[in-house]
Structure formats: structure tokens, C-alpha cells
Amino acid sequence: MNSKGGNHTDLQRVREAFDAWADHYDADVAKGGGVVEGYDHSRLLASRLVSVYAGMHVADIGIGTGAFAEIFAQQSAQITGVDLSPRMLEICAARHPEWQLAVGDFLHIPASSASQGLVISSFAFHELAVADRAGAINECMRVLEPGGKFLLVDIMFEDLSRLRAARQRLRDSWDEENYSLFSELSELAGQLSLDIRLEVLSDLHGAALLSCR
Numbered sequence: 090m091n092s093k094g095g096n097h098t099d100l101q102r103v104r105e106a107f108d109a110w111a112d113h114y115d116a117d118v119a120k121g122g123g124v125v126e127g128y129d130h131s132r133l134l135a136s137r138l139v140s141v142y143a144g145m146h147v148a149d150i151g152i153g154t155g156a157f158a159e160i161f162a163q164q165s166a167q168i169t170g171v172d173l174s175p176r177m178l179e180i181c182a183a184r185h186p187e188w189q190l191a192v193g194d195f196l197h198i199p200a201s202s203a204s205q206g207l208v209i210s211s212f213a214f215h216e217l218a219v220a221d222r223a224g225a226i227n228e229c230m231r232v233l234e235p236g237g238k239f240l241l242v243d244i245m246f247e248d249l250s251r252l253r254a255a256r257q258r259l260r261d262s263w264d265e266e267n268y269s270l271f272s273e274l275s276e277l278a279g280q281l282s283l284d285i286r287l288e289v290l291s292d293l294h295g296a297a298l299l300s301c302r
């Protein structure tokens with residue numbers, strides 16, 4: 090669904106695609122299959138990479154229907170959710186009327202600078218064109234308090250051979266998108282002078298934990 094290469098993300102196209110998918114998104118993810126296989130397990134594994142305290146401000150970018158943020162809300166975090174798709178947010182709001190939800194995107198997060206203890210994002214980053222990824226990480230870091238971390242979970246691969254193996258395993262159910270490799274995320278972190286920890290969550294999913302040096 091993303092724009093590839095040097096082009097910028099076609100936000101309208103991505104928004105329309107997710108507005109159209111929103112009403113059956115959760116059912117499709119529960120069915121599994123393709124790159125959404127194991128989303129729940131990967132979100133849970135990734136959540137264990139950070140510690141959360143009661144009342145902590147946690148912003149989820151690309152919150153969708155809210156599945157990742159729910160893990161942190163159960164630990165009494167205060168959730169702010171941002172998404173490009175108004176329909177995804179409507180579904181999320183019906184489930185979690187107590188959360189602060191707003192339309193926005195990775196490059197325009199409607200939150201003040203240094204207002205969040207943790208920024209999280211699951212399975213949304215690959216929707217960004219490569220040219221927008223450094224800017225997106227920068228914007229996530231902008232809203233973090235000093236010492237805060239950005240936990241990014243996505244379809245991502247340790248290297249090209251693992252990406253090819255996953256594509257081969259899934260065959261017809263593979264979705265061709267511009268998925269990140271660990272080396273590309275490390276390079277981005279280096280360019281932005283950030284520390285990064287990378288973790289394999291499954292043969293399809295990984296996590297990056299970014300923080301200021």
C-alpha cells in the first residue's frame with residue numbers, strides 16, 4: 090500500500106485503503122495468514138522490551154483499532170492514539186472512549202514536544218515511503234520526554250536472505266511492500282544519532298527500540 094523508492098507516501102491512498110479495511114481488519118488479523126500471521130504474539134513479545142508505569146503517557150502511531158495500545162493500557166498507561174484513517178479511529182474510540190484519539194500521521198503527530206514517556210507503533214511503519222522514514226522517526230522522537238523510547242514493531246527482516254525465505258514460505262499470501270531490513274533501520278538510527286536495539290519476534294516480524302544517545 091505504500092509509495093516506494095524516493096517518492097513520498099501517498100497519504101490519501103493509504104487512508105482510503107485503511108478506511109475501507111477498517112470494519113473487517115480485526116477479523117482478518119484473527120484469521121491470520123500472510124504477513125499478518127502472529128500479529129498478536131509479536132505485539133506481546135515486543136511490549137516486554139519496555140517497562141511502563143501507572144499514568145505513563147504512551148502514544149501509539151498508526152493505532153488502528155487499538156490492539157497494541159491495549160497491552161499498555163492494561164498496565165495503567167494513559168493512551169494517545171494517532172492514525173491516518175478516521176474509520177480505524179472510530180472503531181478504536183467505540184472500544185476505548187477514555188483514550189485520546191486524533192487523526193494525524195507519522196510526520197505530523199498531534200502532541201506537544203516532550204509530552205510522552207513512550208511512543209509505540211505496530212505494523213504501520215512499512216506504509217511509509219522510504220523517503221519519509223527518517224522524518225517519521227524524528228517526529229516520534231520529538232514528542233518523547235528526555236529518556237523516552239520509541240518502540241517500533243513491524244514486518245521486518247534481519248537480512249535479505251530471511252526476507253526471501255519468508256516470501257518463499259508464504260508464496261501466494263505474501264504481500265509485496267517495502268519492508269525494512271535491520272541494516273536499514275540501524276543506518277537510519279546512525280544518521281539521526283539515535284541508539285537502536287533490534288529484536289527478532291518471528292520469521293516475519295521484528296522490533297526496533299530507539300532512544301536518544
Ligand SMILES: C[S@@+](CC[C@H](N)C(=O)[O-])C[C@H]1O[C@@H](n2cnc3c(N)ncnc32)[C@H](O)[C@@H]1O
Nearest residue numbers: 107151152153172173174177194195211213216
Ligand atoms: C496494519 S494497521 C495496524 C494497526 C495496529 N497498530 C495494529 O497493530 O493492529 C496500520 C495502521 O496504520 C495506519 N497508518 C498507515 N500509514 C500511516 C501514517 N503514515 N501515519 C499514521 N498512521 C498510518 C493505518 O491507517 C492503519 O490503521
